[in-house]
Amino acid sequence: MKRINEHVSVSPQISPEDVAAIKAQGFVAIINNRPDGESPDQPDSATIEQAAEQAGLAYHYIPLGRDGVSPDMVERTKAVLEGSAGPVFCYCRSGTRSTTLWALAQAGEMPASEIIAAAQNAGYDMSHLAGHLSRK
Numbered sequence: 801m802k803r804i805n806e807h808v809s810v811s812p813q814i815s816p817e818d819v820a821a822i823k824a825q826g827f828v829a830i831i832n833n834r835p836d837g838e839s840p841d842q843p844d845s846a847t848i849e850q851a852a853e854q855a856g857l858a859y860h861y862i863p864l865g866r867d868g869v870s871p872d873m874v875e876r877t878k879a880v881l882e883g884s885a886g887p888v889f890c891y892c893r894s895g896t897r898s899t900t901l902w903a904l905a906q907a908g909e910m911p912a913s914e915i916i917a918a919a920q921n922a923g924y925d926m927s928h929l930a931g932h933l934s935r936k
Contacts, residue, residue, distance in 0.1 A: 912934045
């Protein structure tokens, strides 16, 4: 798990067994950015959703696949982040897609340089998004 800021952390793929530890760390919601079926060993969205519900966590499935980022994905991510009463845990295969959606959801809310720096501090290079991050 890599912390972007006090409100958002990202991670590679999780398993249902990880959900209790995520809850214990104070997260209130999980965003799954990995489309089902990318890998045969990957738990599907419904399995993680069930574990999240059993742990008392909100669960959101916003898959970012081969078709790329859509404005709807960015808006849905922003709505979850703004609507959560505590830290949000986001995951995909490596954490990069989750970081990308977080970064784009922050466009116009914070300076592009701060978004890029926060992602860089967590180990993700979002500098290629600089032009998009400067827009509202």
